[in-house]
Amino acid sequence: MNGAPRLSCRRLALSVAGRTLVAGLDLDVRAGECWVVVGPNGAGKTTLVATLAGLRPPAAGEIAYDGTPLPMLGPRARARSRGFLPQDSVDFFPATVLETALVGRHPHLARWQWESAADVARAQDALAAFGLAGLDARDARTLSGGERRRLALAALVAQDPALLLLDEPSSHLDLGAQIAALDTVTALARGGAKAIVMVLHDLHLALRYADHAIALGGGIARAGAAHDILTAAALSELFGHRLVAVGEGSASTLVPA
Protein backbone atom coordinates (compact mmCIF):
# COMPACT_ATOMS: atom_id res chain seq x y z
CA MET A 1 0.00 0.00 0.00
CA ASN A 2 1.52 3.31 -1.04
CA GLY A 3 -0.28 5.34 1.58
CA ALA A 4 -2.33 7.32 -0.93
CA PRO A 5 -5.98 7.68 0.11
CA ARG A 6 -8.41 5.24 -1.51
CA LEU A 7 -10.34 8.32 -2.67
CA SER A 8 -9.30 11.92 -2.67
CA CYS A 9 -10.73 15.05 -4.22
CA ARG A 10 -9.49 18.62 -4.39
CA ARG A 11 -11.52 21.80 -4.96
CA LEU A 12 -14.44 19.63 -6.11
CA ALA A 13 -17.48 21.55 -7.34
CA LEU A 14 -20.84 20.07 -8.31
CA SER A 15 -23.68 21.73 -10.12
CA VAL A 16 -27.01 20.52 -11.44
CA ALA A 17 -28.88 22.51 -14.09
CA GLY A 18 -26.69 25.57 -13.43
CA ARG A 19 -27.23 25.49 -9.66
CA THR A 20 -24.06 25.05 -7.62
CA LEU A 21 -24.51 22.36 -4.97
CA VAL A 22 -20.98 22.04 -3.70
CA ALA A 23 -17.88 24.17 -4.22
CA GLY A 24 -14.28 23.72 -3.07
CA LEU A 25 -14.68 20.33 -1.39
CA ASP A 26 -11.40 18.69 -0.32
CA LEU A 27 -11.63 15.09 0.82
CA ASP A 28 -9.28 12.21 1.72
CA VAL A 29 -10.99 8.87 2.30
CA ARG A 30 -8.50 6.30 3.57
CA ALA A 31 -8.69 2.52 3.76
CA GLY A 32 -10.54 1.45 6.88
CA GLU A 33 -12.71 4.58 7.01
CA CYS A 34 -16.47 4.74 6.78
CA TRP A 35 -17.84 8.09 5.63
CA VAL A 36 -21.51 9.02 5.76
CA VAL A 37 -23.09 11.77 3.67
CA VAL A 38 -26.06 13.55 5.27
CA GLY A 39 -28.14 16.52 4.21
CA PRO A 40 -31.66 17.65 3.32
CA ASN A 41 -33.46 16.68 0.08
CA GLY A 42 -31.92 18.21 -3.01
CA ALA A 43 -28.65 19.07 -1.29
CA GLY A 44 -26.68 17.01 -3.80
CA LYS A 45 -25.95 13.79 -1.90
CA THR A 46 -26.72 11.53 -4.88
CA THR A 47 -24.86 13.86 -7.25
CA LEU A 48 -21.85 13.78 -4.92
CA VAL A 49 -21.53 9.99 -4.72
CA ALA A 50 -22.22 9.57 -8.47
CA THR A 51 -19.50 12.14 -9.21
CA LEU A 52 -17.07 10.49 -6.80
CA ALA A 53 -17.83 7.23 -8.64
CA GLY A 54 -16.79 8.88 -11.90
CA LEU A 55 -20.26 8.45 -13.39
CA ARG A 56 -20.80 12.15 -14.00
CA PRO A 57 -18.22 14.86 -14.57
CA PRO A 58 -17.54 17.36 -11.75
CA ALA A 59 -18.18 21.03 -12.49
CA ALA A 60 -14.61 21.67 -11.31
CA GLY A 61 -11.85 20.00 -9.32
CA GLU A 62 -10.01 16.68 -9.37
CA ILE A 63 -10.81 13.20 -8.10
CA ALA A 64 -8.23 10.41 -7.63
CA TYR A 65 -8.39 6.72 -6.63
CA ASP A 66 -5.29 5.47 -4.79
CA GLY A 67 -3.46 8.55 -6.01
CA THR A 68 -4.33 8.04 -9.72
CA PRO A 69 -6.39 10.89 -11.23
CA LEU A 70 -9.77 9.67 -12.51
CA PRO A 71 -9.23 10.80 -16.14
CA MET A 72 -6.27 8.40 -16.33
CA LEU A 73 -8.48 5.41 -15.47
CA GLY A 74 -10.67 3.75 -18.12
CA PRO A 75 -14.16 2.45 -17.29
CA ARG A 76 -12.91 -1.07 -16.55
CA ALA A 77 -10.05 0.11 -14.31
CA ARG A 78 -12.50 2.31 -12.41
CA ALA A 79 -14.89 -0.60 -11.97
CA ARG A 80 -12.13 -2.71 -10.45
CA SER A 81 -11.31 0.06 -7.94
CA ARG A 82 -14.72 1.28 -6.88
CA GLY A 83 -18.22 -0.06 -6.67
CA PHE A 84 -21.36 2.02 -6.86
CA LEU A 85 -24.79 1.19 -5.45
CA PRO A 86 -27.47 3.38 -7.06
CA GLN A 87 -30.51 4.53 -5.12
CA ASP A 88 -32.80 2.26 -7.12
CA SER A 89 -32.34 -0.61 -9.50
CA VAL A 90 -34.79 -1.69 -12.18
CA ASP A 91 -35.07 -5.19 -13.64
CA PHE A 92 -35.94 -4.92 -17.31
CA PHE A 93 -35.43 -8.59 -18.17
CA PRO A 94 -35.77 -11.79 -16.17
CA ALA A 95 -32.58 -12.93 -14.40
CA THR A 96 -31.94 -15.31 -11.54
CA VAL A 97 -30.57 -14.17 -8.18
CA LEU A 98 -27.19 -15.80 -8.84
CA GLU A 99 -26.92 -14.26 -12.32
CA THR A 100 -27.67 -10.85 -10.83
CA ALA A 101 -24.97 -11.21 -8.17
CA LEU A 102 -22.47 -12.51 -10.75
CA VAL A 103 -22.81 -9.27 -12.74
CA GLY A 104 -20.43 -7.82 -10.14
CA ARG A 105 -17.65 -10.01 -11.57
CA HIS A 106 -17.93 -8.36 -15.01
CA PRO A 107 -14.99 -5.94 -14.63
CA HIS A 108 -12.70 -8.77 -13.52
CA LEU A 109 -13.32 -11.03 -16.52
CA ALA A 110 -11.54 -10.77 -19.88
CA ARG A 111 -13.64 -10.40 -23.00
CA TRP A 112 -13.96 -14.09 -23.88
CA GLN A 113 -13.73 -15.40 -20.33
CA TRP A 114 -16.61 -17.16 -18.56
CA GLU A 115 -17.29 -16.95 -14.85
CA SER A 116 -15.14 -19.54 -13.07
CA ALA A 117 -16.09 -21.72 -10.11
CA ALA A 118 -14.27 -19.15 -7.95
CA ASP A 119 -16.48 -16.33 -9.33
CA VAL A 120 -19.62 -18.37 -8.63
CA ALA A 121 -18.38 -19.18 -5.10
CA ARG A 122 -17.63 -15.50 -4.47
CA ALA A 123 -21.13 -14.49 -5.60
CA GLN A 124 -22.70 -17.20 -3.45
CA ASP A 125 -20.69 -16.09 -0.42
CA ALA A 126 -21.87 -12.52 -0.97
CA LEU A 127 -25.48 -13.69 -1.25
CA ALA A 128 -25.12 -15.66 1.98
CA ALA A 129 -23.62 -12.62 3.74
CA PHE A 130 -26.86 -10.72 3.00
CA GLY A 131 -29.17 -13.58 3.99
CA LEU A 132 -29.96 -14.68 0.43
CA ALA A 133 -28.38 -18.16 0.53
CA GLY A 134 -30.40 -20.83 -1.23
CA LEU A 135 -32.22 -18.38 -3.51
CA ASP A 136 -29.74 -18.83 -6.40
CA ALA A 137 -32.28 -20.00 -8.96
CA ARG A 138 -35.09 -17.56 -8.05
CA ASP A 139 -36.16 -14.95 -10.61
CA ALA A 140 -34.87 -11.71 -9.06
CA ARG A 141 -38.11 -9.95 -10.05
CA THR A 142 -40.09 -12.15 -7.66
CA LEU A 143 -38.10 -10.94 -4.63
CA SER A 144 -39.44 -8.37 -2.18
CA GLY A 145 -38.11 -4.80 -2.25
CA GLY A 146 -35.86 -5.47 0.74
CA GLU A 147 -34.52 -8.71 -0.74
CA ARG A 148 -33.74 -6.94 -4.01
CA ARG A 149 -31.85 -4.26 -2.11
CA ARG A 150 -29.79 -6.90 -0.37
CA LEU A 151 -29.22 -8.59 -3.74
CA ALA A 152 -27.84 -5.32 -5.14
CA LEU A 153 -25.51 -5.09 -2.11
CA ALA A 154 -24.41 -8.69 -2.67
CA ALA A 155 -23.57 -7.92 -6.32
CA LEU A 156 -21.48 -4.99 -5.10
CA VAL A 157 -19.63 -7.16 -2.59
CA ALA A 158 -19.03 -9.78 -5.31
CA GLN A 159 -17.46 -6.97 -7.36
CA ASP A 160 -14.97 -6.65 -4.49
CA PRO A 161 -13.90 -3.02 -4.98
CA ALA A 162 -11.51 -1.26 -2.59
CA LEU A 163 -13.83 1.76 -2.49
CA LEU A 164 -17.57 1.39 -1.99
CA LEU A 165 -19.87 4.29 -2.86
CA LEU A 166 -23.41 3.64 -1.70
CA ASP A 167 -26.51 5.74 -2.26
CA GLU A 168 -29.00 4.92 0.48
CA PRO A 169 -27.99 1.29 1.06
CA SER A 170 -30.62 0.91 3.80
CA SER A 171 -33.63 1.95 1.70
CA HIS A 172 -36.45 -0.64 1.44
CA LEU A 173 -34.97 -2.56 4.41
CA ASP A 174 -36.81 -3.18 7.64
CA LEU A 175 -35.10 -2.25 10.93
CA GLY A 176 -33.41 -5.59 11.60
CA ALA A 177 -32.30 -5.93 7.97
CA GLN A 178 -30.89 -2.37 8.02
CA ILE A 179 -28.60 -3.21 10.91
CA ALA A 180 -27.64 -6.61 9.51
CA ALA A 181 -26.88 -5.21 6.03
CA LEU A 182 -24.95 -2.17 7.29
CA ASP A 183 -23.02 -4.33 9.80
CA THR A 184 -21.95 -6.54 6.87
CA VAL A 185 -21.04 -3.60 4.64
CA THR A 186 -19.15 -1.58 7.25
CA ALA A 187 -17.26 -4.69 8.44
CA LEU A 188 -15.54 -4.53 5.03
CA ALA A 189 -14.04 -1.16 5.99
CA ARG A 190 -13.30 -2.21 9.57
CA GLY A 191 -11.28 -5.05 8.02
CA GLY A 192 -8.81 -2.33 7.07
CA ALA A 193 -8.44 -2.67 3.29
CA LYS A 194 -11.61 -1.03 2.01
CA ALA A 195 -13.13 2.43 2.31
CA ILE A 196 -16.81 3.36 2.28
CA VAL A 197 -18.72 6.53 1.42
CA MET A 198 -22.47 6.16 1.84
CA VAL A 199 -25.51 8.38 1.80
CA LEU A 200 -27.82 7.73 4.75
CA HIS A 201 -31.11 9.41 5.50
CA ASP A 202 -31.56 7.99 8.95
CA LEU A 203 -29.52 10.00 11.49
CA HIS A 204 -29.51 7.07 13.90
CA LEU A 205 -27.76 4.92 11.26
CA ALA A 206 -25.42 7.79 10.40
CA LEU A 207 -24.37 8.19 14.05
CA ARG A 208 -24.08 4.44 14.48
CA TYR A 209 -21.84 3.70 11.48
CA ALA A 210 -19.94 6.88 10.56
CA ASP A 211 -16.40 7.49 11.67
CA HIS A 212 -16.26 10.43 9.24
CA ALA A 213 -19.07 12.48 7.75
CA ILE A 214 -19.91 14.99 5.04
CA ALA A 215 -22.78 17.39 5.70
CA LEU A 216 -24.25 18.86 2.52
CA GLY A 217 -26.73 21.71 2.38
CA GLY A 218 -27.22 25.23 1.15
CA GLY A 219 -24.32 24.95 -1.31
CA ILE A 220 -21.86 24.20 1.51
CA ALA A 221 -20.12 20.91 2.21
CA ARG A 222 -18.48 20.28 5.58
CA ALA A 223 -16.31 17.20 5.90
CA GLY A 224 -14.45 15.77 8.85
CA ALA A 225 -14.57 13.39 11.80
CA ALA A 226 -18.11 12.22 12.57
CA HIS A 227 -18.10 13.64 16.13
CA ASP A 228 -17.32 17.10 14.70
CA ILE A 229 -19.84 17.03 11.85
CA LEU A 230 -22.79 15.06 13.22
CA THR A 231 -23.51 17.31 16.22
CA ALA A 232 -27.01 18.31 17.29
CA ALA A 233 -26.19 21.99 16.73
CA ALA A 234 -24.71 21.54 13.26
CA LEU A 235 -27.44 19.22 12.02
CA SER A 236 -30.21 21.41 13.48
CA GLU A 237 -28.93 24.21 11.29
CA LEU A 238 -28.48 21.89 8.30
CA PHE A 239 -32.03 20.51 8.39
CA GLY A 240 -33.64 23.80 9.49
CA HIS A 241 -35.26 22.26 12.57
CA ARG A 242 -33.97 21.95 16.13
CA LEU A 243 -32.72 18.41 16.86
CA VAL A 244 -32.08 16.91 20.28
CA ALA A 245 -29.98 13.89 21.26
CA VAL A 246 -31.76 10.90 22.79
CA GLY A 247 -30.65 7.40 23.80
CA GLU A 248 -27.25 6.07 24.67
CA GLY A 249 -24.39 4.19 22.99
CA SER A 250 -25.36 2.43 19.79
CA ALA A 251 -29.00 3.37 20.38
CA SER A 252 -28.37 7.13 20.41
CA THR A 253 -29.92 9.33 17.75
CA LEU A 254 -31.11 12.85 17.01
CA VAL A 255 -34.81 13.53 16.88
CA PRO A 256 -36.78 16.70 15.98
CA ALA A 257 -37.61 18.71 19.07
Next chain:
Amino acid sequence: MPVSPYPGFATLGRTLAILAALAAGALAALALALAVGSVAVDGTTIVRALAGDVSETTGAIVRELRLPRALAAFAVGGLLALAGALMQVLLRNPLADPYVLGVSGGAAVGALGAMLAGAAALVPAAASGGALLSTTLVFGLARAGADRAPWIATRLLLTGVVVAAGWGALIALMLTLAPDAQVKGMLFWLIGDLSGTTPAAPALIVLAVTLLGAFALARDLNVLSRGEDVAAALGVAVARTTLVLHALAALATAAAVTTAGSIGFVGLIVPHALRLAVGNDQRVLLPACVLAGGALLVLADTLARSIAAPVQLPVGVITALIGVPAFLALLARGRPS
Protein backbone atom coordinates in the same frame (compact mmCIF):
# COMPACT_ATOMS: atom_id res chain seq x y z
CA MET B 1 -15.41 -26.02 -15.36
CA PRO B 2 -17.69 -24.96 -12.51
CA VAL B 3 -20.38 -27.36 -11.38
CA SER B 4 -23.77 -25.93 -12.29
CA PRO B 5 -25.23 -24.36 -9.11
CA TYR B 6 -28.77 -25.14 -10.30
CA PRO B 7 -30.32 -26.71 -13.41
CA GLY B 8 -30.47 -24.11 -16.16
CA PHE B 9 -27.55 -21.99 -14.97
CA ALA B 10 -25.68 -20.69 -18.01
CA THR B 11 -22.37 -22.52 -17.88
CA LEU B 12 -20.24 -22.82 -21.00
CA GLY B 13 -21.14 -26.52 -21.23
CA ARG B 14 -24.89 -25.87 -21.11
CA THR B 15 -24.52 -23.10 -23.69
CA LEU B 16 -22.71 -25.41 -26.10
CA ALA B 17 -25.36 -28.11 -25.58
CA ILE B 18 -28.19 -25.66 -26.36
CA LEU B 19 -26.43 -24.34 -29.43
CA ALA B 20 -25.64 -27.85 -30.69
CA ALA B 21 -29.31 -28.82 -30.37
CA LEU B 22 -30.43 -25.66 -32.19
CA ALA B 23 -27.82 -26.20 -34.91
CA ALA B 24 -29.14 -29.73 -35.45
CA GLY B 25 -32.65 -28.28 -35.73
CA ALA B 26 -31.47 -25.69 -38.23
CA LEU B 27 -29.79 -28.40 -40.34
CA ALA B 28 -32.99 -30.44 -40.27
CA ALA B 29 -34.96 -27.38 -41.43
CA LEU B 30 -32.51 -26.83 -44.28
CA ALA B 31 -32.75 -30.51 -45.29
CA LEU B 32 -36.53 -30.27 -45.31
CA ALA B 33 -36.36 -27.15 -47.49
CA LEU B 34 -34.22 -29.04 -49.99
CA ALA B 35 -36.54 -32.05 -50.01
CA VAL B 36 -39.96 -30.39 -50.30
CA GLY B 37 -41.44 -28.86 -53.43
CA SER B 38 -42.98 -29.67 -56.79
CA VAL B 39 -40.37 -32.43 -57.13
CA ALA B 40 -39.91 -34.37 -53.89
CA VAL B 41 -36.31 -35.34 -53.27
CA ASP B 42 -35.31 -37.97 -50.69
CA GLY B 43 -32.43 -37.70 -48.22
CA THR B 44 -29.78 -39.74 -50.01
CA THR B 45 -30.56 -37.96 -53.27
CA ILE B 46 -30.09 -34.58 -51.55
CA VAL B 47 -26.66 -35.61 -50.29
CA ARG B 48 -25.72 -36.89 -53.74
CA ALA B 49 -27.14 -33.78 -55.42
CA LEU B 50 -25.10 -31.53 -53.14
CA ALA B 51 -22.05 -33.57 -54.06
CA GLY B 52 -22.93 -32.94 -57.71
CA ASP B 53 -23.69 -36.59 -58.44
CA VAL B 54 -27.30 -36.93 -59.75
CA SER B 55 -29.32 -36.36 -62.89
CA GLU B 56 -29.11 -32.88 -64.29
CA THR B 57 -32.67 -31.75 -63.48
CA THR B 58 -32.83 -32.94 -59.87
CA GLY B 59 -29.32 -31.69 -59.23
CA ALA B 60 -30.18 -28.27 -60.63
CA ILE B 61 -33.39 -28.06 -58.58
CA VAL B 62 -31.55 -28.84 -55.35
CA ARG B 63 -28.33 -26.92 -55.98
CA GLU B 64 -29.49 -23.94 -58.00
CA LEU B 65 -33.07 -23.34 -56.86
CA ARG B 66 -33.70 -24.73 -53.40
CA LEU B 67 -30.26 -24.45 -51.77
CA PRO B 68 -29.67 -20.71 -52.50
CA ARG B 69 -33.22 -19.92 -51.45
CA ALA B 70 -32.97 -21.95 -48.23
CA LEU B 71 -29.62 -20.36 -47.37
CA ALA B 72 -31.04 -16.90 -48.06
CA ALA B 73 -34.00 -17.68 -45.80
CA PHE B 74 -31.65 -18.90 -43.05
CA ALA B 75 -29.47 -15.79 -43.32
CA VAL B 76 -32.44 -13.40 -43.31
CA GLY B 77 -34.11 -15.14 -40.36
CA GLY B 78 -30.86 -15.12 -38.41
CA LEU B 79 -30.18 -11.47 -39.20
CA LEU B 80 -33.66 -10.32 -38.19
CA ALA B 81 -33.63 -12.30 -34.93
CA LEU B 82 -30.15 -10.99 -34.09
CA ALA B 83 -31.15 -7.39 -34.86
CA GLY B 84 -34.27 -7.78 -32.72
CA ALA B 85 -32.31 -9.25 -29.80
CA LEU B 86 -29.77 -6.41 -29.92
CA MET B 87 -32.43 -3.71 -30.11
CA GLN B 88 -34.35 -5.22 -27.21
CA VAL B 89 -31.30 -5.00 -24.96
CA LEU B 90 -30.31 -1.56 -26.21
CA LEU B 91 -33.76 -0.21 -25.46
CA ARG B 92 -34.32 -2.50 -22.49
CA ASN B 93 -37.72 -3.21 -23.93
CA PRO B 94 -38.92 -6.59 -25.21
CA LEU B 95 -41.15 -4.81 -27.77
CA ALA B 96 -38.25 -3.36 -29.74
CA ASP B 97 -37.47 -4.83 -33.14
CA PRO B 98 -36.44 -3.53 -36.57
CA TYR B 99 -40.10 -2.81 -37.36
CA VAL B 100 -41.06 -0.91 -34.24
CA LEU B 101 -37.93 1.25 -34.51
CA GLY B 102 -38.66 2.20 -38.12
CA VAL B 103 -35.49 0.61 -39.51
CA SER B 104 -37.48 -1.70 -41.79
CA GLY B 105 -39.74 1.20 -42.73
CA GLY B 106 -36.77 3.30 -43.82
CA ALA B 107 -35.48 0.37 -45.87
CA ALA B 108 -38.92 -0.08 -47.47
CA VAL B 109 -39.15 3.60 -48.44
CA GLY B 110 -35.71 3.35 -50.06
CA ALA B 111 -36.61 0.18 -51.94
CA LEU B 112 -40.05 1.33 -53.12
CA GLY B 113 -38.56 4.66 -54.17
CA ALA B 114 -36.04 2.83 -56.34
CA MET B 115 -38.83 0.68 -57.82
CA LEU B 116 -40.95 3.76 -58.57
CA ALA B 117 -37.99 5.44 -60.23
CA GLY B 118 -37.65 2.35 -62.43
CA ALA B 119 -34.19 1.56 -61.05
CA ALA B 120 -34.69 -2.08 -60.00
CA ALA B 121 -30.94 -2.62 -59.81
CA LEU B 122 -30.68 0.03 -57.12
CA VAL B 123 -33.27 -1.59 -54.81
CA PRO B 124 -30.69 -3.32 -52.51
CA ALA B 125 -28.57 -0.20 -52.18
CA ALA B 126 -31.61 2.02 -51.61
CA ALA B 127 -32.99 -0.37 -48.98
CA SER B 128 -29.67 -0.44 -47.09
CA GLY B 129 -29.43 3.34 -47.32
CA GLY B 130 -32.95 3.68 -45.95
CA ALA B 131 -32.23 1.35 -43.02
CA LEU B 132 -29.04 3.18 -42.05
CA LEU B 133 -30.68 6.60 -42.51
CA SER B 134 -33.54 5.56 -40.27
CA THR B 135 -31.20 4.31 -37.53
CA THR B 136 -29.11 7.47 -37.67
CA LEU B 137 -32.25 9.60 -37.56
CA VAL B 138 -33.77 7.77 -34.60
CA PHE B 139 -30.49 7.58 -32.70
CA GLY B 140 -29.62 11.23 -33.40
CA LEU B 141 -33.05 12.58 -32.48
CA ALA B 142 -33.19 10.53 -29.30
CA ARG B 143 -29.69 11.60 -28.24
CA ALA B 144 -30.33 15.29 -28.89
CA GLY B 145 -30.87 17.02 -25.56
CA ALA B 146 -30.29 13.71 -23.80
CA ASP B 147 -28.66 15.36 -20.80
CA ARG B 148 -32.03 16.83 -19.92
CA ALA B 149 -33.88 13.56 -20.44
CA PRO B 150 -32.48 10.63 -18.49
CA TRP B 151 -34.83 7.99 -19.96
CA ILE B 152 -32.86 7.57 -23.12
CA ALA B 153 -34.28 4.11 -23.89
CA THR B 154 -37.85 5.36 -23.70
CA ARG B 155 -36.96 8.32 -25.89
CA LEU B 156 -35.40 6.00 -28.45
CA LEU B 157 -38.46 3.78 -28.56
CA LEU B 158 -40.82 6.76 -28.86
CA THR B 159 -38.67 8.33 -31.56
CA GLY B 160 -38.59 5.02 -33.41
CA VAL B 161 -42.35 4.61 -33.25
CA VAL B 162 -42.92 8.14 -34.58
CA VAL B 163 -40.34 7.76 -37.36
CA ALA B 164 -41.85 4.37 -38.29
CA ALA B 165 -45.26 6.04 -38.59
CA GLY B 166 -43.71 8.64 -40.90
CA TRP B 167 -42.21 5.92 -43.12
CA GLY B 168 -45.62 4.20 -43.12
CA ALA B 169 -47.25 7.32 -44.52
CA LEU B 170 -44.59 7.64 -47.23
CA ILE B 171 -45.08 3.97 -48.15
CA ALA B 172 -48.85 4.49 -48.46
CA LEU B 173 -48.23 7.57 -50.60
CA MET B 174 -45.89 5.70 -52.94
CA LEU B 175 -48.32 2.79 -53.28
CA THR B 176 -51.08 5.24 -54.18
CA LEU B 177 -48.98 6.97 -56.81
CA ALA B 178 -47.47 3.78 -58.29
CA PRO B 179 -48.73 2.48 -61.65
CA ASP B 180 -50.97 -0.57 -61.23
CA ALA B 181 -48.44 -2.90 -62.87
CA GLN B 182 -45.91 -2.18 -60.14
CA VAL B 183 -48.16 -2.39 -57.11
CA LYS B 184 -48.12 -6.20 -56.78
CA GLY B 185 -44.31 -6.33 -56.81
CA MET B 186 -44.17 -3.55 -54.26
CA LEU B 187 -46.66 -5.29 -51.98
CA PHE B 188 -44.72 -8.58 -52.14
CA TRP B 189 -41.58 -6.67 -51.24
CA LEU B 190 -43.35 -4.95 -48.35
CA ILE B 191 -44.70 -8.19 -46.92
CA GLY B 192 -41.37 -9.96 -47.40
CA ASP B 193 -40.64 -12.48 -50.11
CA LEU B 194 -37.81 -14.87 -50.92
CA SER B 195 -38.92 -15.90 -54.42
CA GLY B 196 -36.60 -13.37 -56.02
CA THR B 197 -33.16 -14.40 -57.12
CA THR B 198 -31.09 -12.34 -54.69
CA PRO B 199 -27.90 -14.33 -53.89
CA ALA B 200 -27.52 -15.57 -50.32
CA ALA B 201 -23.78 -15.02 -49.93
CA PRO B 202 -23.82 -11.31 -48.95
CA ALA B 203 -26.48 -11.91 -46.28
CA LEU B 204 -24.57 -14.93 -44.92
CA ILE B 205 -21.36 -12.91 -44.71
CA VAL B 206 -23.10 -10.03 -42.93
CA LEU B 207 -24.70 -12.57 -40.59
CA ALA B 208 -21.29 -14.02 -39.66
CA VAL B 209 -19.76 -10.57 -39.15
CA THR B 210 -22.60 -9.12 -37.07
CA LEU B 211 -22.91 -12.26 -34.93
CA LEU B 212 -19.20 -12.31 -34.21
CA GLY B 213 -19.20 -8.58 -33.41
CA ALA B 214 -22.24 -8.85 -31.14
CA PHE B 215 -20.95 -12.01 -29.46
CA ALA B 216 -17.69 -10.25 -28.58
CA LEU B 217 -19.83 -7.70 -26.70
CA ALA B 218 -22.23 -10.28 -25.23
CA ARG B 219 -21.22 -9.91 -21.58
CA ASP B 220 -21.28 -6.12 -21.94
CA LEU B 221 -24.82 -6.58 -23.27
CA ASN B 222 -25.70 -8.64 -20.19
CA VAL B 223 -24.67 -5.70 -18.02
CA LEU B 224 -26.30 -3.14 -20.34
CA SER B 225 -29.60 -5.02 -20.07
CA ARG B 226 -29.66 -3.87 -16.42
CA GLY B 227 -29.51 -0.20 -17.37
CA GLU B 228 -26.89 2.22 -18.65
CA ASP B 229 -26.05 3.52 -15.15
CA VAL B 230 -25.38 0.02 -13.85
CA ALA B 231 -23.31 -0.77 -16.94
CA ALA B 232 -21.23 2.39 -16.56
CA ALA B 233 -20.60 1.58 -12.88
CA LEU B 234 -19.44 -1.93 -13.87
CA GLY B 235 -16.91 -0.71 -16.39
CA VAL B 236 -18.79 -0.76 -19.72
CA ALA B 237 -17.87 2.11 -22.06
CA VAL B 238 -21.58 2.80 -22.54
CA ALA B 239 -21.59 5.42 -25.31
CA ARG B 240 -19.11 3.57 -27.52
CA THR B 241 -20.63 0.15 -26.92
CA THR B 242 -24.21 1.23 -27.64
CA LEU B 243 -23.09 3.00 -30.81
CA VAL B 244 -21.37 -0.16 -32.08
CA LEU B 245 -24.40 -2.28 -31.20
CA HIS B 246 -26.82 0.08 -32.96
CA ALA B 247 -24.60 -0.02 -36.04
CA LEU B 248 -24.52 -3.85 -35.94
CA ALA B 249 -28.31 -3.99 -35.58
CA ALA B 250 -28.81 -1.56 -38.48
CA LEU B 251 -26.36 -3.48 -40.66
CA ALA B 252 -28.11 -6.78 -39.90
CA THR B 253 -31.53 -5.27 -40.67
CA ALA B 254 -30.30 -3.67 -43.88
CA ALA B 255 -28.81 -6.96 -45.11
CA ALA B 256 -32.00 -8.85 -44.26
CA VAL B 257 -34.34 -6.34 -45.88
CA THR B 258 -32.13 -6.08 -48.96
CA THR B 259 -32.28 -9.84 -49.45
CA ALA B 260 -35.93 -10.55 -48.79
CA GLY B 261 -37.94 -7.36 -48.35
CA SER B 262 -39.41 -6.50 -44.99
CA ILE B 263 -40.35 -9.68 -43.14
CA GLY B 264 -42.03 -9.05 -39.83
CA PHE B 265 -42.23 -10.82 -36.47
CA VAL B 266 -39.00 -12.83 -36.65
CA GLY B 267 -37.06 -10.07 -34.88
CA LEU B 268 -39.75 -9.74 -32.23
CA ILE B 269 -40.82 -13.26 -31.48
CA VAL B 270 -37.61 -15.32 -31.76
CA PRO B 271 -35.61 -13.41 -29.10
CA HIS B 272 -38.66 -13.24 -26.85
CA ALA B 273 -39.45 -16.95 -27.07
CA LEU B 274 -35.80 -17.93 -26.59
CA ARG B 275 -35.46 -15.62 -23.59
CA LEU B 276 -38.26 -17.56 -21.92
CA ALA B 277 -36.64 -20.87 -22.89
CA VAL B 278 -32.89 -20.33 -22.33
CA GLY B 279 -32.70 -17.18 -20.20
CA ASN B 280 -31.32 -13.73 -20.90
CA ASP B 281 -27.58 -14.45 -20.94
CA GLN B 282 -26.62 -12.88 -24.27
CA ARG B 283 -23.77 -15.34 -24.76
CA VAL B 284 -26.45 -18.02 -25.18
CA LEU B 285 -29.25 -15.85 -26.52
CA LEU B 286 -27.50 -14.18 -29.47
CA PRO B 287 -26.19 -17.32 -31.23
CA ALA B 288 -29.40 -19.15 -30.29
CA CYS B 289 -31.43 -16.37 -31.96
CA VAL B 290 -29.42 -16.72 -35.16
CA LEU B 291 -29.92 -20.50 -35.32
CA ALA B 292 -33.59 -20.47 -34.33
CA GLY B 293 -34.47 -17.39 -36.41
CA GLY B 294 -32.75 -18.91 -39.42
CA ALA B 295 -34.48 -22.26 -38.96
CA LEU B 296 -37.88 -20.60 -38.46
CA LEU B 297 -37.63 -18.61 -41.67
CA VAL B 298 -36.40 -21.65 -43.65
CA LEU B 299 -39.48 -23.56 -42.47
CA ALA B 300 -41.80 -20.61 -43.08
CA ASP B 301 -40.45 -20.16 -46.60
CA THR B 302 -40.78 -23.86 -47.37
CA LEU B 303 -44.39 -23.61 -46.23
CA ALA B 304 -44.91 -20.42 -48.25
CA ARG B 305 -43.83 -22.02 -51.51
CA SER B 306 -45.55 -25.38 -51.02
CA ILE B 307 -48.81 -24.80 -49.10
CA ALA B 308 -50.71 -23.25 -52.03
CA ALA B 309 -48.47 -24.53 -54.85
CA PRO B 310 -48.14 -23.60 -57.62
CA VAL B 311 -48.98 -20.20 -56.09
CA GLN B 312 -46.06 -18.90 -54.01
CA LEU B 313 -47.13 -16.92 -50.96
CA PRO B 314 -44.94 -14.12 -49.63
CA VAL B 315 -43.09 -15.58 -46.62
CA GLY B 316 -44.00 -12.53 -44.51
CA VAL B 317 -47.62 -13.70 -44.54
CA ILE B 318 -46.56 -17.01 -43.00
CA THR B 319 -44.33 -15.43 -40.35
CA ALA B 320 -47.18 -13.10 -39.35
CA LEU B 321 -49.72 -15.94 -39.30
CA ILE B 322 -47.41 -18.01 -37.08
CA GLY B 323 -46.05 -15.04 -35.18
CA VAL B 324 -49.20 -13.36 -33.94
CA PRO B 325 -50.81 -16.34 -32.15
CA ALA B 326 -47.44 -17.61 -30.93
CA PHE B 327 -46.61 -14.23 -29.45
CA LEU B 328 -49.99 -13.91 -27.74
CA ALA B 329 -49.62 -17.43 -26.33
CA LEU B 330 -46.15 -16.62 -24.99
CA LEU B 331 -47.40 -13.44 -23.36
CA ALA B 332 -50.28 -15.26 -21.72
CA ARG B 333 -47.99 -18.05 -20.48
CA GLY B 334 -45.14 -15.77 -19.35
CA ARG B 335 -44.61 -15.37 -15.63
CA PRO B 336 -45.93 -12.09 -14.28
CA SER B 337 -43.09 -9.80 -13.23
